[in-house]
Amino acid sequence: MALIDPILLKTRLGALAGRFDVDALDECDSTSSELMRRADHGAPAGTVIVADRQHAGRGRRGRSWLSSPEASLTFSLLWRFPGKAAALSGLSLAVGLGLAKALEKLGAVGVRLKWPNDVLLQSGHDFAKLAGILIELSGDRRGMQAIIGVGLNLAAPEADLPQPAAGLKQAGVLADRHEVLAVILGSLARVLDAFGAEGFVGLKSEWQGYHAWQDQSVQVLGDGAEPLLGNCLGVDDDGSLLLATARGVERIFSGDVSLRRA
Known part of the structure; x- marks a missing residue:
């Protein structure tokens, strides 16, 4: 090379x-x-x-x-x-x-x-x-x-x-x-x-x-926190992650989390 x-x-x-x-x-x-x-x-x-x-x-x-x-x-x-x-x-x-x-x-x-x-x-x-x-x-x-x-x-x-x-x-x-x-x-x-x-x-x-996981079930992992499960709706206008969870649609801002397939 x-x-x-x-x-x-x-x-x-x-x-x-x-x-x-x-x-x-x-x-x-x-x-x-x-x-x-x-x-x-x-x-x-x-x-x-x-x-x-x-x-x-x-x-x-x-x-x-x-x-x-x-x-x-x-x-x-x-x-x-x-x-x-x-x-x-x-x-x-x-x-x-x-x-x-x-x-x-x-x-x-x-x-x-x-x-x-x-x-x-x-x-x-x-x-x-x-x-x-x-x-x-x-x-x-x-x-x-x-x-x-x-x-x-x-x-x-x-x-x-x-x-x-x-x-x-x-x-x-x-x-x-x-x-x-x-x-x-x-x-x-x-x-x-x-x-x-x-x-x-x-x-x-x-x-x-x-987007690899558009409209798919995923889990968001954070240090010391319980996994957040939901359906990945994509991203908002500001780039935050949109997750449809049992509590409703949540916006994930921090990049200090890991996104994985559920």
């Missing part, structure tokens, strides 16, 4: 090349940590850090995400939005939609989305994790800054993981990493532009078209 060459990547980005400033590193602690340090020193929106190896990559709920150039694509993207944090509700879902659309454009079959920030590969009635998203927000007088971290499996991980995982090869994608990253960045730019203009509400119906 060829290592990322920013010059070659720029040719793949075409007309969108001017919107991104890509720096490829052999190794770092975490692409998001490195990008956050650069953002603190004034890095512009559209800055991308992609690393062939990261030894302290962060996943959701404190999990780690390790990477190697042969098996994964890990990068972080800096994006800025006007306004306050409340306007960014549903951002992780929008990013997931951008990823799903990009992977389908590359030829992937069976791509699905799991609330709030996972991309899955469906095979029959089973699902395996294909990519994860971690977004870190900060604000100042100019508005909100988002560090969007993405970890994508190119090949199925060999490590013992808490949930099934898959790679792009299993989804039918044989493109090299330059093509994969270029298509993803282009798709993210379009989705983030739409999100910045009208929020998540304009993307909701399209997101639900990819």
